[in-house]
Amino acid sequence: MVTLKIDDKQVQVPEDTSILKAAEKAGIWIPTLCYSELFEPYGVCRLCVVEAVRGKRSRVVTSCNYPVREGINVLTNSPKIQWIRKTILELMLARWPNVKVVKDLARDVGVEKPRFVSLQRDEAEDACILCGKCVSVCREVVQANVLGFAYRGIKREIALPFGVQSEACIVCGACAHVCPTGHIKMVVEDYKGKKPEFTLGPKTAIYVPTLQAVPRVPVIDADSCIHFKTGGCEYCAKVCEPNAINFGMKDEVEEIEVGQILVATGFDIFDASAMAQYGYGTLDNVYSSLEFEMMLNSTGPTNGQVLTKDGREPRSVAIVHCIGSRDTNHHSYCSRVCCMYALKYAHLVHDRTKASIYQFYIDMRAFGKGYEEFYVRILDKGVKVIRGKVAEVVEAPPAQKDEGSLVVRCEDTLAGKLLEIPVDMVVLCNAIEARRDSDAVRRLFSISKSPDGFFLERHPKLDPTSTMTDGVYIAGCAQGPKDIPDVVAQASSAAARMLSFISKGEVEIDPVRAFVQEEYCSGCKICNSLCPYTAIEFLAEKKVSHVNEALCKGCGTCVAACPSSAMTGHGFTDAQILAELDGIMV
Amino acid sequence: MAFEPKIIGFLCNWCSYTGADLAGVSRIKSAPNVRVIRTMCSGRVDPSFILKAFQIGADGVIVMGCHLGDCHYQEGNYKTIRRIPFLKRLVKGFGIDPRRLRLEWVSASEGDRFARIVNEFTEEIRSLGPLKLQVHTELRKTIHEPVEVV
Amino acid sequence: MKRYRLQLMVCAGTGCVSNHSVEIKDALDREIEKHKLQNEAEVVFTGCNGFCGAGPIVVVQPDGVFYQLLKTADIPHLVEEHLLKGRPVKKLMYSPPAEKIPIPKMSDIPFFSDQTLIALRNRGMIDPEQIDDYIARGGYKGLVKALTMMTPDEVLKEIKSSGLRGRGGGGFPTGVKWESCKHAHGDIKHVICNADEGDPGAFMDRSIIEGDPHAVIEGMIIGAYAIEKVHQGYIYVRMEYPLAIKRFQIAIKQAREYGLLGENILDAGFTFDIDIRRGAGAFVCGESTALMASVEGKPGEPRAKYIHTVERGLWERPTCLNNVETWANVPQIILKGAQWFSSIGTGDVSADPWGGSKGTKVFSLAGKVNNTGLVEVPMGIPLRDIVFKIGGGIRDGKKFKAVQTGGPSGGFIPESLLDLPVDYEELTKVGSMMGSGGMVVTDEDNCMVDMARYFLAFTQAESCGKCTPCREGTKQMLDILDRISVGEGTEEDLVTLEDLSNVIVESSLCALGGSAPNPVLTTLKYFREEYEAHVKDKKCPSHTCRKLNTYSIDEKICLKLGHGCHVCVKHCPDAAIIGERKQVHYIDPAKCSKCGVCYDVCNFKAVQVA
Helix, strand or coil, rough: CCCEEEECEEEEEECCCEEEEEEEEEHCCCCCCCCCCCCCCCCCCCCEEEEEEEEEEEEEEEEEEECCCCCCCCECCCHHHHHHHHHHCCCCCCCCCCCCHHHHHHHHCCCCCCCCCCCCCCCCCCCCCCCCCHHHHHHHHCCCCCCEEEEEHHHHHEEEECCCCCCCCCCCCCHHHCCCCCCCCCCCCCCCCCCCCCCCCCCEEEEEECCCCCCCEEEECCCCHHHHCCCCCHHHHHHHCCCCCCCCCCCCCCCCCCCCEECCEEECCHHHHHHHHHHCCCCCEEHHHHHHHHHHHCCCCCCCCCCCCCCCCCEEEEEEEEECCCCCCCCCCCCCCHHHHHHHHHHHHHCCCCCCEEEEEEEEEEEHHHHHHHHHHHCCCCCCECCCCCCEEEEECHHHCCCCCCCEEECCCCEEEEEEECCCCCEEEEEECCCCCCHHHHHHHHCCEEECCCCCCCCCCCCEEEECCEEEEEEEHHHCCCHHHHHHHHHHHHHHHHHHHHCCCCCCCCCCCCCEECCCCCCCCHHHHHHCCCCCEEEECEEEEEECCCCCCCCCCHHHHCCCCCEEEEECCCHHHHHHHHHHCC | CCEEEEEEEEECCCCHHHHHHHHHHHCCCCCEEEEEEECHHCCCCCHHHHHHHHHHHCCEEEEEECCCCCCCCCCCHHHHHHHHHHHHHHHCCCCCCCHEEEECCCEEEEEEHHHHHHHHHHHHHHHHCCCCCCCHHHHHHHHHCCCCCC | CCCCCEEEECCHHHHHHEEEEEEEHHHHHHHHCCCCCCCCEEEECCCCCHHHHHHHCCCECCCCCCECCHHHHHCCCCCCHHHHHCCHHHHCCCCCCCCCCCCCCHHHHHHHHCCCCCCCCCCCCCCCCCCCHHHHHHCCHHHHHHHHHHCHHHHHHHHHHHHCCCCCCCCCEEEHHHHHHHHCCCCCCCEEEECCCCCCCHHHHHHHHHCCCHHHHHHHHHHHHCCCEEEEEEEEEEEEHHHHHHHHHHHHHHHHHCCCCEEECCCCEEEEEEEEEECCCHHHHHCHHHHHHHHHHCCCCCCCCCCCCCCCHHHHCEEEEEHHHHHHHHHHHHHHHHHHHHHEEEECCCCCCCCCCCCEEEEEEEEEEECCCEEEEEEECEHHHHHHHHHHCCCHCEEEEEEEEEEEHCCEEEHHHHEEEEEEEHHHHHHCCCCCCCCEEEEECCCCHHHHHHHHHHHHCCCCCCCCHHHHHHHHHHHHHHHHHHHCCHHHHHHHHHHHHHHHHHHHHCCHHHHHHHHHHHHHCCCCHHHHHHHHHHCCCCCCHHHHCCCEEEEHHHHHHCCCHHHHHHHHHCCEEEECCCCCCCCCCCCCCCCCCCHHHHCCCCCCEC
């Protein structure tokens, strides 16, 4: 520990601490411009100068990088220091008269108007003041080394190598983040015309997925994390006191042996940008159901408030049913849950805003216990429920802008009228659909799908949770759209089925099995390599093949391939099939 | 009376048979000419079954299995896909139009596809006319003498 | 080795080479062959002789007869007279400006006689491309002594007690620096030779390298041995010194061949080698941290030196950087002992390493003196001796005005302080510095505002731009000086200038900014009246700042001597001169842009400046 005085205040700090840090500890403010905790002090703005006094010797040093020394007295605001700071700020103000951070600092130290005029005067408000923060952050934190200075002296400027966009730039935006004047800007490409990467997502590369996550620990998004692109940064590890961050962790594939599997892989929602008439992805304030659900969440990006993109409360909200469902162009099935969640949205929007709410439906399917009652409650709240499929959502013409930024066009099929309703926000009730990867998952488990793309159960009425593959069960929206009570019921049923197997302790197998008639077997071994279950082995002493009946699944491929008809199968012998043939040809 | 083709269909238990079932459950109308024999896997279809079917008077044979990669037994249908083209060349040597033999993939969810294929194939056979195959009765007997199952 | 009766030492320093000394050697060779004297006389190229103003130079040894300002046409006569007939040629010898009697011997010429040679002791004596020449003059003897008879600690102690201080300008005691580096934590350490001599008009380091590269290498090996854990050294030379680079390359190759570099030097179990790094010529790369950044391949920009480079320098390793001249002094100190070295110079360094300035210092003497060139003088010699004895006084009998020491960032010292002894502390006290050893003498014709502006323009252009005061401040100062020199300055400007200078000195990141305002500060201090003339009277006393001059034509001279020659009319870019041929000419002050061309072209000095 080193003891020193700062402005006659005694401070004790560890060795190698900078004076700036020590002053911070003592509660003394020193102006800085090029300093940042993120990287090594660059020490170029010279605003943080202080006088380090030892005995009669006094030395002007920059506090950001001057390490504390035992017994020195630091003067942070002596007349000499004030004079230096003022002059430096005068020089800066002469060159960049309109940069806010320079103006503010100048005002803080009492400079009104500089004594000088600079011939290199740059009057832009976002002029580069050559503090070098972007260069340091790119070099030391990001370690991409993209930015640097070009030319020297008064001509010095921030530049990319050879003045061209560098391939080494990972577009992390760190430079724009640290730039004190806004000279470096992160230009976000306008999302119009593109599938939006929804702005409600996490803002950092390390985040807690949801507040309800178990275990509730942050995860690193390796695709966005600077460290995984350049090997640099590691700032999270630096601030993590328990040292819990491990960049060495790799995705692992763990093999677990199990006897039964319940496939409950869930669903995707229909991508509404396929229905261009609703303007999803092209118009502001048109949300999918999942996005709106995030907005309503009290831990979400708006803390549960219903807000338009510019942060206002909407004056009216349209909730549009059957997006992609009950539509022969997309999914002909009914997505089942949408009517009820649409009513829930109406309920919540009514609770949280003063907006007028419109529901556009084809048929209102409030089929479950207590659902119809909820529907009636919503009607009582004054939600306008219009029977008719919305034709299109368009941007409001200028004349109608003051009523709503969007216009919903629809035919009210009960009144037989065409409607044009101005609204501020449109919520689309996207259909539930089979997951994008469901075919791959299906093949993995040798299960089938029904025409709607969801996994196929063994029997729609008698066996709705098991599949054609023994030991593989399905539940939830992987099997078909359903609401939470139904999912719980189906999953419980599947679990019960699995438990019954476990408690039984033994497995019954189908009697359909292949076997070898050893007296006909020539020992050619053709069957041995055909079997996908390696159920056929060759008995070396007898020189015949043999089927392990516990492994055999009875597909009969070996039977068909046996050149000497020695291989045959219970229930499907050649004779039986030929007899069948004979029979049906009558 | 118009010619009604007799067609033998070998359907795999897991996909095509279920698909055919779905077509029935869905009340999809399809030609009644296909007489279905269920096998556990299309890979179980012994080439001799097909020859036998033609021998005893079938005008066409259709083998249906799961789509490639979907096989319940992992790779049975790959065996089938090797056998059928070979058989087509063989039956040509016997004087049978190879178009009378067909291999199709129908999954459990493709009831409509099943019906479409059946209709299409029936029409094709109908246009080809009856298969007039001279069969030696003795020969028929020797083929028809499989090993009895104990 | 072959022995000759006579050896003709032809100076092959850059100054003499550009004055065709190579042709002189060729002519000498030709003539010697013609007279069949090949076995009696040898012509040798040497490094810089130092008396650059007198080049090309040939010294005939062993007599030490000095011939200057030679032309190829003089050679047949010289060879015939001196070599064949033994009669030295008087008209080719040096004679002091005031007198007409030539001085035949080099050692009698005041330029040489008042010098003390340590770093330059081999100048003009050896062929720098021959290691044997160096060894014959006692070279590598110091190394042998250090490696075989002394421990590293003893070597360090010797350097420490010698009082040697950094010759690059800072004057940091070399022994203290070595010691800090020795005690710094680290398993790999480096030594660097700073040969990035960027001061305009300075060529001390270049001459040492070109004339005696082995002395530097020997010094570095001794230093590496004393500091320990040093196995790799670097020489940072600027690309503008191709001959120096070549001489170093040859010297390093020869030293390796002789087992003086590489593994197990002199069987003493000590391994050390040297590589050359070439700099692209940025002035700031002469600053140690910027130099190290440059060696590492980074942009040459300085960093704060609160953690010294002896602790964390090149690649974060302890690094000992010394200037060419410092290294060149080391072998002699080891060989002759610290006591001998510390007997030269001022002060007492036995207790305080900063207590005095010991040994000699090489200066490149330039400007308005009669004898320009390279001089090595003992510390403590009065400035007056350098200017008037060695330099031979001011050219054309003009009046001395000031001498600037220490390169572009040095201050100007007026005549009143001329008796100042040359010493680190003394020079700093008067606002100048030792610097690397530039010395520019100005006379009454020089405008001090213009001189300050000239040097500031150099440092401003060479500022790396990293820190605010140096980047913005020097430019601002230059703008003010520009204004003053065209008559737009105000008295307030002088106050601002002084204030700004002090801020830059106090707050700059490195020594470049910290010393850049020195010329301005010293001229403001010692020649304030000149500034005041510029801002108050809008006049430049020495008529250098042309925008402040008024040009007129003396009718009498113009007509009587020049007969209205019309030359000025032809050259005037503004058509401001009126007058027919053979008539009196006049200058129209309304049109005159004060370029001064008329003054320059008038052969009769009819154009008057006021």
